[in-house]
Amino acid sequence: MEIVYRWLIANAPVLDRVSIVHGDYRSGNFLFDEGAGAITAWLDWEGATLGDRHQDLTYATMPTFQHLAEDGVTPLASGMLPVEEFFAAYEQASGLSVDPDRIRYFNIYNRYLVVVLLLAASTRASMHSGTHQDVLVNYVAGVGYIALSDLRDRFAECAG
Amino acid sequence: MIKPFDTQLQVALRALNEVVAPALTGAEKHVVEQLHLTIATLGFVKERLPQARRYYRMELRSFLDLATQAVTLAGVGLADACAGLDDCIGAAEALLLDPEADLPDYEAATGALRDGIARLSSEAAGTPRQQELERLILNGSKQIIEQSRVWCVPFGFEPAPDALPAAKWL
Numbered sequence: 001m002e003i004v005y006r007w008l009i010a011n012a013p014v015l016d017r018v019s020i021v022h023g024d025y026r027s028g029n030f031l032f033d034e035g036a037g038a039i040t041a042w043l044d045w046e047g048a049t050l051g052d053r054h055q056d057l058t059y060a061t062m063p064t065f066q067h068l069a070e071d072g073v074t075p076l077a078s079g080m081l082p083v084e085e086f087f088a089a090y091e092q093a094s095g096l097s098v099d100p101d102r103i104r105y106f107n108i109y110n111r112y113l114v115v116v117l118l119l120a121a122s123t124r125a126s127m128h129s130g131t132h133q134d135v136l137v138n139y140v141a142g143v144g145y146i147a148l149s150d151l152r153d154r155f156a157e158c159a160g
Numbered sequence: 161m162i163k164p165f166d167t168q169l170q171v172a173l174r175a176l177n178e179v180v181a182p183a184l185t186g187a188e189k190h191v192v193e194q195l196h197l198t199i200a201t202l203g204f205v206k207e208r209l210p211q212a213r214r215y216y217r218m219e220l221r222s223f224l225d226l227a228t229q230a231v232t233l234a235g236v237g238l239a240d241a242c243a244g245l246d247d248c249i250g251a252a253e254a255l256l257l258d259p260e261a262d263l264p265d266y267e268a269a270t271g272a273l274r275d276g277i278a279r280l281s282s283e284a285a286g287t288p289r290q291q292e293l294e295r296l297i298l299n300g301s302k303q304i305i306e307q308s309r310v311w312c313v314p315f316g317f318e319p320a321p322d323a324l325p326a327a328k329w330l
Binding site for chain 1: 193194197198200201204278281282285294297298301302305306308309311312315316317318
């Protein structure tokens with residue numbers, strides 16, 4: 001984690017445009033009106049900040065939130081559509097570009113964030129009886145080493 | 161007669177599964193969810209408790225190996241940081257030979273080695289040893305993390321548990 005942290009600081013891209021970043025942007029954090037076929041609200045804004053749009057874009061494509069398509073092979077971002085289609089749809093809807101270098105950076109950034117949340121924050125919260133759902137928070141921390149393994153593997157590829 | 165932990169967990173789990181859970185039919189979802197998570201947590205403890213000493217000793221040995229390699233690599237150029245880690249290595253080696261050592265002792269020694277390796281890595285930043293040391297730590301951490309994943313398999317989150325390496329502590 002120390003090594004990845006240094007890399008994140010050293011390689012942070014200069015912000016090209018300030019965006020509202022949700023911070024936990026994925027399926028499960030919005031309300032959907034099936035009749036209207038539209039998202040009606042976004043939930044869980046406690047990680048929101050002003051920052052780089054690529055943070056949310058990569059977060060939604062994290063393996064933790066993926067499902068495979070019916071072919072059993074193609075990963076679907078947040079269980080909804082293939083990653084490349086997701087980025088293309090974003091570009092079309094927003095008129096903003098998706099920069100592969102920033103995607104690469106925030107792929108590491110978000111993995112680091114998730115590991116901290118699972119193995120540090122969740123563990124500490126449950127250890128100190130910090131929530132009304134300690135048993136849930138403690139249990140979810142069981143995903144932490146899968147996330148850490150994913151971070152290590154992706155970082156090893158990325159850092160060469 | 162003092163009951164084994166396994167028996168005590170078994171009776172608690174049976175009561176929760178067969179008596180408490182059916183009585184909560186129709187209860188608030190939040191309550192039922194917490195019950196099932198409690199059952200699953202106790203199930204994890206029941207499965208892993210008999211292996212805990214072997215697991216923590218294996219984990220300590222893995223960090224000991226990595227720390228020893230890191231000190232060898234960092235060498236005289238980072239003497240101060242290496243000296244601190246050397247102390248942790250000596251303490252860990254002594255602990256593994258101590259028949260009275262208990263689980264919290266292993267956890268503390270592992271934590272000290274982990275912190276010492278991280279400190280050494282920070283000290284090496286910007287030196288000619290940085291890249292080689294980072295590569296060593298990244299490579300060495302792979303099997304340590306994989307074993308942690310194997311340990312956590314009973315939580316039920318692994319998408320393909322059979323694809324993980326065998327448990328080294330058994």
